Amino acid sequence: MTYRTAKEHTLNFWQIWNLSFGFLGVQFGWTLQMANMSAIYEYLGATPEQIPMLWLAAPVSGLIAQPIVGYFSDRTHTPLGRRKPYILAGALLSSLALIAMPNVSSLWMAAGLLWILDTSINLTTEPFRAFLADRASNEAERTRTFTMQAFFIGLGAVLAAACPWLLWRYCPDPLPGTIPLAVKLSFYVGAAFFTGAVLWTILRTPHQPCRGGVSPPSVRPEDKSRIIQQAAGSGSLTPTQKSSPLSKGSRGDTPWYAELWQTLRQTPVRMRQLAGVQFFTWLGMFCVFLYLPPAIARQIFGATTETEPLYHYGIAWAGVCIATYNISCFVTSWLLPRFTELVSRKGAYAFCLCCGGSSLISLFWMRDPYLILLPMLGFGVAWAGILSLPYSLVAEVLPRQHTGIYMGLFNACIVIPQIVAALSLGWIMRHWLGSEHLLVVVLGGVFFLCGAIAVQIIEEDAPNLSLDSANLSLESTTML
Numbered sequence: 001m002t003y004r005t006a007k008e009h010t011l012n013f014w015q016i017w018n019l020s021f022g023f024l025g026v027q028f029g030w031t032l033q034m035a036n037m038s039a040i041y042e043y044l045g046a047t048p049e050q051i052p053m054l055w056l057a058a059p060v061s062g063l064i065a066q067p068i069v070g071y072f073s074d075r076t077h078t079p080l081g082r083r084k085p086y087i088l089a090g091a092l093l094s095s096l097a098l099i100a101m102p103n104v105s106s107l108w109m110a111a112g113l114l115w116i117l118d119t120s121i122n123l124t125t126e127p128f129r130a131f132l133a134d135r136a137s138n139e140a141e142r143t144r145t146f147t148m149q150a151f152f153i154g155l156g157a158v159l160a161a162a163c164p165w166l167l168w169r170y171c172p173d174p175l176p177g178t179i180p181l182a183v184k185l186s187f188y189v190g191a192a193f194f195t196g197a198v199l200w201t202i203l204r205t206p207h208q209p210c211r212g213g214v215s216p217p218s219v220r221p222e223d224k225s226r227i228i229q230q231a232a233g234s235g236s237l238t239p240t241q242k243s244s245p246l247s248k249g250s251r252g253d254t255p256w257y258a259e260l261w262q263t264l265r266q267t268p269v270r271m272r273q274l275a276g277v278q279f280f281t282w283l284g285m286f287c288v289f290l291y292l293p294p295a296i297a298r299q300i301f302g303a304t305t306e307t308e309p310l311y312h313y314g315i316a317w318a319g320v321c322i323a324t325y326n327i328s329c330f331v332t333s334w335l336l337p338r339f340t341e342l343v344s345r346k347g348a349y350a351f352c353l354c355c356g357g358s359s360l361i362s363l364f365w366m367r368d369p370y371l372i373l374l375p376m377l378g379f380g381v382a383w384a385g386i387l388s389l390p391y392s393l394v395a396e397v398l399p400r401q402h403t404g405i406y407m408g409l410f411n412a413c414i415v416i417p418q419i420v421a422a423l424s425l426g427w428i429m430r431h432w433l434g435s436e437h438l439l440v441v442v443l444g445g446v447f448f449l450c451g452a453i454a455v456q457i458i459e460e461d462a463p464n465l466s467l468d469s470a471n472l473s474l475e476s477t478t479m480l
Contacts, residue, residue: 011141018204019135020148022087022128025197027156029094030121032190033058033101034289035161035322036183037114039315042294042306043179044107048435051290052425054107057115059286059418062411065119066126070408071259073127083131084202090124091198095191102184122411124198130407133395143340143392147333150388154330154380156193161322163189168316176307182316263405268397271410273458274390278413280451281353281386286421287444288360288379293318295437300369317369324373328380329387336384346460349389353452356382360445363438382448393458 011019041054069086076082097117104110132149136142167182174180297303297314305311332352340348359378366372390410398406425440433439 010137011135011145015205016145016148018201019132020145020152020201021204022091022198022201023149023152024156025091025194026094026121026124026128027153028160028193028197029098029117029190030125031157031160031322031326032098032163032187033114033117033121035293035319036164036186036315037110038290039293039297039306040102040104040110040179040183041107043174043177044104044110045177046107048291048294048437049426049430051294052422052429054111055114055286055290056419056422057111058118059415059422061115061119062122062415063419065122066411066415067405067408069123069126070130070403070405073130074402074405080202083127083134086127087124087131087198088202090120090122090127091195093120094124095195098187098191098194102179102187104179126408126411129391129411130403133391133398133403133407134400136395140337142395143337143345143388146388146391146395147336149391150333150336150384151330153387154326154328154333154384156197157326158323158330159193160186160190161319161326163319165316165319165323168312173309174312180312263402264409267406267409268394270397270458270460271394271406274394274410275413276457277349277353277451277454278390278410279417280447280454281417282414283417283421284357284360284444284447284451285386286418287425287440287447290421290425291437291440292321295363295441296321296369296372299436299438300367300372321372321376324376325380325383328377329384330380332381332384333388336388340389344460345389345393346455346458349385349393349458350452350455352382352385352389353448353455355379356386357445357448357452360448361442363445364442393460 037055038051041051042048046054073083073086076085078085080088094117097113097120101110101113101117104113129149132145133142136145163186164180164182167185168180171181171185293315296318297311301310301314301317303311303314336348343351355378359375359382362375363372366375394406394410395403428443429435429440433443
């Protein structure tokens with residue numbers, strides 16, 4: 001049996017385009033959920049203080065599903081590869097849930113279906129991000145790939161957010177206590193976009209085998225240990241790499257939950273540093289997701305109940321605001337690679353979060369529907385950074401054989417603050433914020449600024465090294 005150094009292959013523009021295109025559909029469905037679920041809950045009779053608890057299903061499902069899906073996608077070998085079966089299954093389930101969601105008739109049905117929808121989206125998203133990390137071979141390529149991801153996320157969000165507003169003029173006014181027809185049609189369109197875009201990536205991205213001729217399951221632990229020892233003896237591995245999870249054998253007899261715990265204990269330092277930033281960032285994002293549309297309808301347009309036409313138009317205008325910040329994200333995503341070269345990824349990330357935080361806080365003094373579009377531009381800059389820079393920073397310190405499970409664990413840093421928000425925002429809103437939706441959004445801006453401060457602890461110049469950085473690989477035919 002012979003082994004040789006793995007060669008890195010540069011992805012061209014259209015390969016990165018096809019690789020990332022599926023995120024157009026994923027984000028279309030996800031934005032429909034984020035932009036409309038709070039309003040759907042209010043249409044069905046929920047109070048503002050109840051909304052965070054009704055959203056609890058989404059982050060809980062992500063916390064449970066993503067690390068498990070990541071673990072098994074690392075170990076899946078099919079004709080479609082490691083990641084694609086999970087991406088496709090999640091897309092189909094998400095599309096079915098999107099079709100069913102606007103037809104619910106009670107709060108408990110909506111909350112239960114949101115659980116199914118969010119779990120299905122997580123089933124797609126986590127392997128998709130690992131899929132991108134699998135293909136990118138260096139820092140510049142990772143930045144371009146995750147920036148293209150941010151581009152399609154921005155485009156998908158623009159289309160999804162504007163869809164109800166564009167359809168509104170062609171649909172009759174809804175009856176009290178019912179979900180508007182424009183919202184229903186938007187969810188149907190979202191289901192088609194979700195499946196279609198994911199199928200494009202699956203069909204247009206060819207199998208990319210790792211070089212060699214031995215499948216990973218056939219490599220014996222003693223052979224792997226011998227290779228690592230030879231590399232260590234020749235000075236190819238640093239002390240950090242020698243202690244990598246990859247150097248501890250295949251653990252083929254270890255239960256999956258025990259290996260999951262062991263992997264968690266060996267989390268790279270930079271990933272732990274980013275966890276603090278992610279906590280504040282996504283605490284702020286959840287404030288926006290939950291309360292921006294109702295805040296615009298009630299505090300900007302002056303609606304007092306969810307049954308009056310002013311509320312419906314305010315929710316539709318919130319879609320325009322969401323589309324605006326995603327257009328800003330769309331444009332910023334093209335400029336980020338150059339900006340990171342000038343100021344570093346760490347500096348760019350802090351700048352983006354400061355833009356977002358100051359923009360959200362400025363909404364406190366605004367009551368003109370058109371004027372609030374200006375802060376949305378600044379918030380879009382933050383959104384572009386949030387969707388790309390953390391993943392570019394973390395991807396380069398992850399061992400390739402464990403990319404899926406680590407991406408799942410990293411995404412837990414997104415859902416844990418959302419769980420904290422779901423459990424606490426209702427109480428905070430009732431006792432401290434006078435049940436004002438807009439004040440919760442402003443609080444989200446404060447969390448963004450805290451995240452910008454937390455960025456300073458990241459050690460970008462000294463990344464954790466993994467076995468992959470030694471360019472040592474077993475010859476294999478693993479499909480990415």
